[in-house]
Amino acid sequence: MAHWDSIIRFTAVEGGEHWAALSLDETAASGLKVKGYASIEALESDGVFAEVTVKNLLAPVPTTGIPIICVGLNYRNHANEASIPIPEDPPMWYKPAAALADHNTSISFPPQAHRSFPDFEGELTVVLRDSMRSVPASKAMSYILGYTIGNDLTARVFQRTSGGQYTYAKGFDKFGPLGPRLVHPSVFSPDQNRRITTRVNGKVVQDSPFDFIFPVDELLSFLSQGTTIPAGTAIMTGTPAGVGWFQNPKCPLKDGDVVELEDHLEGLLQGLHGQLASGQNAIPGYYAQDSEMQPLAYHNPLAVDFLQGYEQQNFTYPILGPNSNGPMQAMTNMESLLQFSPSLEGNPVRTEDSPPFSVEQPVMSPVISASTLFSASTLAEDSKQLLICLYFDHIQPIFPMFRKPMFHQRFHENQIPESLLNAMFAMSSRFVPTSDVFRVFGKFSTPWENFAKLAHQQSHDRLEENIAICLDDIKTACLLAIHEYTNYPGRKAWMYVGNAVRLSLASRLHQIDIKGNSCGLSDADREEWRFVWWAIWKLDSTINVTAVMPFGIDCHTIGSALVSTTVADFTNGITKQSTRTLLDTDSAKSWRAVREMQSLDPGDGFNIHLLAVSLLRGVSQCQQRLYANSTPEELARMMALRNTFSCMRLALPAWYFNAAKRPSEQFHSHRHRLETIIMFHTAHLIINEPVRTLGTEQAHRITGNSLSCWQSSITYAEDLAGVFHHWESEYFAVADPVISCAIWHAHCGLTIHKMSFTDDGNSEVATRIDNALDLLSISLENFARWWQIARILQDSLKVFQMWSWVHLDVSKITEVVAQIRRAINPDSVEPGVVDVSLICSSIPDDTLDGNEENRVWTTDILE
Structure with missing residues (x-):
């Protein structure tokens, strides 16, 4: 019998499955030239062999069909x-x-x-x-x-x-x-x-x-x-x-x-x-x-390659509720068991499950040690140009902050801080085409994480030096906040947003156009500052709406005008004279400014979109105040906000809410208008949701009036879903990722409505809701190809849907709706979840009669 020290099983480049003997100092690897035998018996008897090249290494077992x-x-x-x-x-x-x-x-x-x-x-x-x-x-x-x-x-x-x-x-x-x-x-x-x-x-x-x-x-x-x-x-x-x-x-x-x-x-x-x-x-x-x-x-x-992304703020992808009491997770409170240190760097408290994609197909790079880091400065010049190009293709349309000609000039003069380049590349590296991944990143599978880590460290080092804040610092902070929030929207990301807001306020970015603030800027530079300011303001608005948290910016202190240039012109280095129009901060009366803003809009709907975000912000703020203290003044404001939507529809042109693309409408103008419509529908949904008032007898009870309003407004969730009939597939790669939160919100609302009010006798309503849910699901799935935040929300919906068979008691609606209003909860170890224990408590005992397994399972969840 021929002796061997070690053997490998493999498929060969030449074809077939083989065994080969290796000395202990030889490395088992693809490309190795070996004597290939058909079996271990043939190898040990020095039988027939063939000179072959190792292609794929297999598990070294002679039989594969046994446990x-x-x-x-x-x-x-x-x-x-x-x-x-x-x-x-x-x-x-x-x-x-x-x-x-x-x-x-x-x-x-x-x-x-x-x-x-x-x-x-x-x-x-x-x-x-x-x-x-x-x-x-x-x-x-x-x-x-x-x-x-x-x-x-x-x-x-x-x-x-x-x-x-x-x-x-x-x-x-x-x-x-x-x-x-x-x-x-x-x-x-x-x-x-x-x-x-x-x-x-x-x-x-x-x-x-x-x-x-x-x-x-x-x-x-x-x-x-x-x-x-x-x-x-x-x-x-x-x-x-x-x-x-x-x-x-x-x-x-x-x-x-x-x-x-x-x-x-x-x-x-x-x-x-x-x-x-x-x-x-x-x-x-x-x-x-x-x-x-x-x-x-x-x-x-x-x-x-082990397991693809689950979020590690606590231990896993967010799924079943703020306190993690769901059946597919731990049917016990895992927060206390799995609490992780919220360190800012070095400690593995988070993962990114966002896959990188080219426009043509998804990408996954091989992975190497996280300890080996590269930076923007060490990339080849053509790789830098590729990442810059992808940034302007995919990120700039969502958060316009750069004039491309001026950026390239500064780049060639080495005036762009490396921290800013790393932050930009953290955003754009996801979009590298498949054919360029190995050339650009070698064996790195998550280069965006590498770039973000370096950008954060470099930015932190700069702040430690107490150097005067410049616009590049604010852009870096903004991009890092976006990166963190779209990857793992937990407490750390939420604090990053706060840091970006504070930097912008400290530099008085919010008061560019107040009297006496000359800042020594040219008109073109001042317009760039405005674009950066509104990117920060929008980030603060949308993220705190989804988190149901107080806003970091007091809108009454804003003295920066709306932009007067289209995003496309601004990106190409063209700016127009400012109209010095300020955003109306009275959300309940914002419809009064619609026609003026439309007449002064640069032409791509950017400012109307900000108006929709402002309305959404006002609605969220009203609901937060009602939850804390249901005063007559806030109740009156809620009624005024509900009336605003009707006024807004009358103030805007008749075609505006028709999601179909108009013949003269450009790619990004149409995409921007659809995002704006989604914002309007989301705001309408939120303002009509039943209010859960803290510390009152109505905290867990829904009133007839609020129930009626919510039932009526659920059509806006269907309208939101209907927008995606006209949403082009290319939009997902250039659309604001926060839209995935609006999709999640509408999906949850429709599901709760179906669980509460849709009976078997009304098949038309049930079919309509099912169709809307299908549209929302496929849309969220498409966002998840690009953004991890959408993947988090998508996973939670899958679990929530497992319980959609339950008839939800009307008395539970307020509590469940209060949860879905908070798509992302930075205070939770598992943001983006619905606590199904509330649903389980609605299951009548007779539903479980005869099914002891379901009874025990449900009892475990509630306990």
Whole structure:
């Protein structure tokens, strides 16, 4: 028999599946020239072989159609960290055959797993040469073909709920990555002199000798008693201390993590936890997902791409309510279990699941260590030009802050601060075409995160020097706030918005046009300052509307005029003489200024859009005040705001609210008008929602009048959905991502309405609502291709829809509506959720009669 130290299984460039022997100092990698054998038997007998080239490395098991056996609690140090008594016998379970993972395999990561604390477990894995049954420990080692390493991927939450679902938590497809090589027992023995090590981003998180409670021989003997274990079975022997669940703070895997597992003589199995693209077929080096699944991929010769984005402000994608009491997550209050440190930098408290896309197709770059950083200054010149071009194509139309000719002039003169360039590239790097990704970023999969981190650090260093604030500082702060909020809209992002607002106020950007403020600016420069100011104001407005939080800007102090130039002209360096028109800050009477603003509008609807945002801002402020203190004055203001919409419709031209594109309407003008219509509809929805008043008997009760208003205004949610009949697919890549919050709000409102008022006898209404929900769902999905904030909201809607069969008690509407008004809650560890416990409490007992499983499940949620 020919001896081998280690072997690999692989597919060859020339075709077919093969085995090959490697010395321990050879690296298993694609492109390696080897002698390929059809089987291990052929290799060991020095039989027929072919000279072949390794193409894809596979899991090193001779049989792939059998389950993987897993053993738990087999390290004393792991039992100690979990505060679990040493077991008398080894706990065990199975991973299904489909859990086996090869390299370069696209893995669909189901939502119920990726939002349930995905965790790593580095484990020594035994592969059997022969079938075994009732084998004594003294003979068990002779049945071993070899050793490899693996990662027992686990959706940790399921282990702690529902009775302890170990098989379910660990049995998802591709949850058992193994390899890349199998080491012969003659050159490797799992004794106390060897160690197993796991690193995350270069940091050692597991490092332990093989301190087995049940040594391998005893383990195999126990497992085989009365049970036939087939030849080729892989047996994972347990993990040592240091898994993410028991880190302090808890540390689930996140996008961009590099996980390395090492059994020293076996080499490395790297786990590259990467963001994967949504949509079309995978291409070499990239991986795709469908709209229902979150992907996970095994990537490069020794690499495994772990779980695509879940948000790690607490531990997972936001799904089921501010207090996380939902069935698909932890059916207990996980906030206290999974609270993370809200550090600004360095601490992995957040992930980005936004896939990068070109206009043509989705993109996912391979991932390398997050410790290796590059900056705008180190990029090749053509790469910089590409990112600048993409910025002006995709970001400038949403937040116009630059005159392109002047920017390019300053860029060529090296006058653009690197912090600003990095902030710009953090926004535009998502849009790099597939063909340019490797050329521009090499193996970086989330370059936007890299750029944002550097921009934040550079900006922070500048502020520490207490240098006078300049416009570049404000632009940088604004872009960083947008980046953070559209990736993970938690507390950190909300504070970034506040920082941008404070910088703009400190520089008096809000008072450019007040008497006596000459600022020494040319008219063209002053117009640029106005554009930047309104970008900041819009950011403060829309984000605090979605968060239902007080605004950082007092509109009564604004002394900066509206812009007098179209976004297109401004971008091209053309500015017009300012009309010095101020925004009407009285939202309830804003309709009076509509005709004047329209006559003075530069021509693309930019100022009318700001008027709609102002109305939305006023509506949100009124509702916030009513919640805190329902005074007669605020109730009167609410009535005036409701009347404003009718006045607004009469003040605007008859064609304005017809979402169809007019023959003379340009691409961005039409897109801008549709966004404005959506803002109007959202404001109308909010002002008619039942008010939950703090500290009164009506706090949890809906009045007949407010119920009637809300029922009537729900048609505006349908109208909002109808806008997307005329929304062109190209708009998603250049539209304000906050529109995804409006979509989410309308979708939730329609769902609640359907759960509360639509009965089987009114099929027309039900069909109409279902059609609107379909339009909103597909629209949010399209936004999610570009913006992580939309993905967060989309995931929460999927879970919310699971409960749409429940008939929601009318008495619960106020509480549920109060939640959906807050699309993003910066005070929550899981922003963008609906607490389904309120829905569960509406389920009548007779609904659960005869179904004890549903009864227990629902009771668990409520508790």
